[in-house]
Amino acid sequence: MSETDTHVPPGPARVPTGVPGLDAVLEGGLLPRAVYIVQGGPGEGKTILANQICxxxxxxxxxxxYVTLLAETHHRLLRHLQNMAFMDNRHAGTSVTYESAFDILRTDGLEGVLRYLSRNGKRQQASLIVIDGLFALEENAHSERAFREFINDLSVYADVVGCTILLLTNSKRDSGSPEFTMVDGWLQLGSEEDYSRTYRYLQVRKFRGSGFVAGRHMTAISNAGFRVFPRLEAVTGELESAEMRDQRLSTGAAGLDAIIEGGIPYSSTTLLVGPTGVGKTTLGLSFICQSTVEEPGLVFGFYEDEHRLRRRADALGLELGALIDKGVVGVVHHSPTEFLQDELAEEIIETVRRHGARRLFIDGVDAFKQASVDSQRLGRFLSTLTAILRCEGVTTVFTAELAEIVGGQHGLQFTAVSAIAENIILLRYAELESRLYRTLAILKMRESGFDPYVYEFHLDARGFRLGERMKGTEGVITGRPHRPSPAGEGNE
Structure with missing residues (x-):
């Protein structure tokens, strides 16, 4: 066969698990006629995950x-699952059948369990069999060889009958154990502590016949059930760029558009950086209040809920409340608690798409750092998030606290987002001759010119207003302003 005649056959069909996020990690779902081990310690979520798939x-x-090899009754198991949103009692006992092989294992051993599975699986016409308690089979096997033969026979049965089998175990045996080498896939559930915080994760250790997204992916268990949050940068893939436009979006701040050549470039990312209370949120609200029915806006914040934002906007003469009431602007608020960064990113992207937002104001990008389990990921994560938003045609404004307010040889230090922000606006306090000034300077503007000067700005009932360019001073950006001495005089 010549090179031009080669044909790569399509991969085997996938069977979706229905577990949010898991199918993305498995690149579509489980493979039919396959045997998978789900390993994890007590309380890691094996039972919830398996039932949710069922x-x-x-x-x-x-x-x-669903076959248990444990002494726990099905009545107790079902009682613990009743609060789960996926639990549908119409299917319990009909489409999802629960049986126990605990006594058969004790009396007839592994061979008896295999006969039992073959007989009952056929009777139930099951396309999915869950065996809860693989470690009990290990303990009751007469030898390591007998246990290997059982796993092999189980794989043959799955292939012949055409069903998928999940083996749940809390065994701490590792990849060198025979069961892990013989099965088609191995999913590991775990949890770790980061100081006072505990987080859960899922890792695919093996998956025959297919690619998968390797590494750890954070998980959560709630009344909605089991959920996987795939690492954003690992599952995004190739992105289609949004249509390029020369359009500028107004900041809504009097005087600011003039010094940045008409406004913020379309579908760009802008970072408002400065100390607390300087006016970052006010400027962000001014930007979002320029939203229209054709180009809606979204506020995603961590420190002020909708009620407080409305009050702040009213005091500044901004019509945020009216825009919210008309559905032009949406508001999502989360307290900066123990959210996961991939969880937050998923919600931002889903809400942007659902609302059709074209202006996005994220008030408190520092919350992503607080939500990060692996701080080394933060730069890649934020780069991917902003790339997705750009491809959606969204113009985004972030706020970030100054990591350090110092001058001299240390300079200014910004958060990881500054590396991927296309535009950076610095807001600072400056004390000069016993008076406190609010100042603004443009540090960076994508493919655009800007005034390279420091300006004073004001916050009052007329909103955010840019004042005069500051003159006769130096060191405002570093936070150490002073008036230079006249020519010929010292600076003592």
Whole structure:
């Protein structure tokens, strides 16, 4: 066959698990006729995950058989699952059947369990079989060889019958153990502590016949069930750039547009950086209040809820409340608690798409750092998030606190987002001759000229207003302003 005649056959069809985020990690779902181990310690979520898959399959018309090798009763198991949103009692006992092979294992051993699975799986016409308690089979095997033979026979059964099998275990055996080398896939659930914080994760250790997204992915368990948050930078893939426009978007701040050649460039990322209370949120609200029905806006904040934002805007003469009431501007607020950064990113992207937002104001990008489990990821994560927003045609404004307010040889230090921000506006306090000034300077503007001067600005009932260019002073940017001495005089 010549090179031009080569044909790569399509990969095997996937069976979606129905677990949010997991199918993205598995690049589509599980493979049929395969055996998978789900490993994790007590309380890591193995039972919830397996049941959620069962009920997701039941909603598609598939049948599942859930077999326990433990002494726990099914009544107790189902009682613990009742508060889960995926739990549909219409399927319990019909499309999802629960049975115990605990006594059969004790009396007839591994061979008896295999006969039991073959008989009941056929009777239930199950396309999914869950075996909860693989470690019990290990303990009851007469030898390591007998256990290997059981796993092999189980794989043959899955292939012949055409069903998918999940083996749940809390065993701490590692990849050198025979069960892990013989099965088609291995999903590991775990949790770790970061000082006072505990976080959960899922990692695919093995997945035959397919690619998958390697590494750890954060997970969460709630009344909604089990959810996986794939690492944003690992699952985004190639992005289509938004249509380029020469359009400028007004900041809404009197005088500011004039010094940046008409406004913020379309579909760019702007960082408002400065100390607390200097006016970053006010400037961000001025930007978002320029939203229209054709180009809606979204505020995603961590420190002020909708009620407080409305009050702040009213005091500044901004019509934020009216825009919210008309549905032109949406507001999402989260207290900076123990959210995961990928969880926040998913919500931002989903809300932007649902609302059709074209202006986005994220008040408190520092919250992403607080939500980060691996701080080394932060730069890649923010770069991916902003790239997605640009491709959606969204013009984004972030706020960030100054990491350090110092001058001299240390200079100014910004957060990781400054490296990927296309525009940077610095807001500072400056004390000069016993008076406190608010100052603004443009440090960076994408593909655009700007005035390279420091300006005073004001916050009052007329909003954010740019004042006069500061003259006769030096060191404002460093936070150490002073008036230079007249020519010929010392600076003592």
């Amino acid at each position: 009920y997701s399959w039941a909603a598609r018309g598939e049948r599942s058989l």
